[in-house]
Amino acid sequence: MLEPNPDQVAAGQVAAAIHAAVGRMIQPGLNLLTIERAIADQIRQSGTKPAFLGYKGYPAVSCLSVNSVVVHGIPVDYELQEGDVISVDLGVSKNGWIVDTAVTHAVGKISAEVAQLLQVTKKALDEAVPLARLGGHVGDIGAEVQSIVEKSGFFVVRELTGHGVGKELQMPPSIPNFGQSGRGAMIKEGMVLAIEPITALRPVAVDVGADNWTITARPDVICAHFEHTVFVGKNGPVILTAQP
Numbered sequence: 001m002l003e004p005n006p007d008q009v010a011a012g013q014v015a016a017a018i019h020a021a022v023g024r025m026i027q028p029g030l031n032l033l034t035i036e037r038a039i040a041d042q043i044r045q046s047g048t049k050p051a052f053l054g055y056k057g058y059p060a061v062s063c064l065s066v067n068s069v070v071v072h073g074i075p076v077d078y079e080l081q082e083g084d085v086i087s088v089d090l091g092v093s094k095n096g097w098i099v100d101t102a103v104t105h106a107v108g109k110i111s112a113e114v115a116q117l118l119q120v121t122k123k124a125l126d127e128a129v130p131l132a133r134l135g136g137h138v139g140d141i142g143a144e145v146q147s148i149v150e151k152s153g154f155f156v157v158r159e160l161t162g163h164g165v166g167k168e169l170q171m172p173p174s175i176p177n178f179g180q181s182g183r184g185a186m187i188k189e190g191m192v193l194a195i196e197p198i199t200a201l202r203p204v205a206v207d208v209g210a211d212n213w214t215i216t217a218r219p220d221v222i223c224a225h226f227e228h229t230v231f232v233g234k235n236g237p238v239i240l241t242a243q244p
Contacts, residue, residue: 002234003233008231011098012092014043014046015091016101016243018039018043022035023103027107028079030107032077036060039088043092051100055091058072058074059074063087064088065214065225066080068222068223070204071198073087082107082108086105086107087104089227100227104121104224113201116152117222120199124144124145124149124197125145125228127144127145128141129195129230129237130236132232132237133232138174138175138187139181139184140181141195145178145197149197155204156199162176163175164193164194165193173191175193187232191231193229194227194229194230195230197225200217200223201223202219205217
C-alpha cells in the first residue's frame with residue numbers, strides 16, 4: 001500500500017499553518033506586501049522553500065488575488081478594504097516535494113451574496129475531495145464541483161483547473177471544475193492532486209494582465225478560490241494541506 005511522501009506531508013503541514021496564521025491577520029487596512037512578507041518569513045523559518053517564487057519567472061512567494069482577480073495576483077502595495085475578498089494561494093516545497101493550497105478570506109463585513117459564494121466554493125472543495133479515490137475519474141470531481149456551485153446560482157471559471165502536483169508544481173492530470181462523472185483521466189493510487197474550485201458570482205471570461213500572470217474576471221465580479229493538495233491512498237484520499 002502506497003503512503004504519502006513524508007516530505008510532502010511536512011510541506012502540507014507548513015502550508016496549513018501559514019494559512020491559519022494569515023487568516024488571523026486579515027482585516028481592513030492590511031497591505032498585500034505585509035501578507036507576502038509574513039508568508040515568506042514563515043516558509044523560511046520552517047526550513048522549507050517557496051514553490052511559487054521563480055516558477056516560470058513568477059516574482060513572488062504567494063498569489064494574492066483580490067475581488068475580481070481570479071488567480072495569480074502578484075502582491076502589490078494595496079491596503080485591503082472593508083468588503084473585499086482575498087484569495088491567498090501558496091506553494092511549499094520540502095526536498096523538492098511540493099504542495100499547493102488556497103483559501104479565500106472575507107475582509108471585514110461582506111455582502112450576504114459574496115459570503116454565500118465563499119461558503120459554496122468551500123463546500124464544493126470539501127465535497128469533491130472524497131471523490132479523489134482509486135478507480136474514479138477526474139470527471140467525478142469536476143461534476144461534483146459544478147453541481148454544487150451551479151445549484152447555488154453561481155458559476156465555475158472554466159478556463160482554470162486543478163492539476164497533479166509532486167516534484168513539479170503543475171503536472172497531469174488536469175482537473176476541470178465541470179464535466180461528467182466517469183469521464184476524464186482515471187484516478188490511481190499514489191497520485192497527488194491539487195483540487196481547486198474557482199468560482200464567480202456571474203458568468204465570466206478571463207483576461208491575462210500585462211504582467212503575464214494576473215488573471216482577472218470579465219466582467220468585473222467577485223471570485224473565490226479554495227484548494228487542497230490530496231494524496232490518493234488505497235483506503236481513500238488524504239488531505240495533505242488540512243488545517244488542524
